[in-house]
Amino acid sequence: MRAKCLLCDRIDRLSDDDPFTKKLKNRPIHTYTCPDCYDRIEKRTKERRANGHYHVPHRQENNL
Numbered sequence: 001m002r003a004k005c006l007l008c009d010r011i012d013r014l015s016d017d018d019p020f021t022k023k024l025k026n027r028p029i030h031t032y033t034c035p036d037c038y039d040r041i042e043k044r045t046k047e048r049r050a051n052g053h054y055h056v057p058h059r060q061e062n063n064l
Contacts, residue, residue: 001025005034 001014001021012034014021023030033041048054 003032005037006031007033007037010034010036 001016001024002011003014003021003024004011012032014024014032024032045054
């Protein structure tokens with residue numbers, strides 16, 4: 001299966017037996033990011049978490 005990266009428009013060939021590929025086929029809401037873009041996002045997220053600049057919007061604690 002061929003998949004296009006959401007961020008950089010790179011087209012990659014994915015194995016048909018991979019569970020992630022099956023998710024992309026069966027659930028169109030899932031999006032694909034190439035390994036380079038995924039690593040870049042992961043690196044920056046870890047940097048923001050380490051600095052305390054990471055904020056998850058609309059997350060509330062239930063006191064029930």
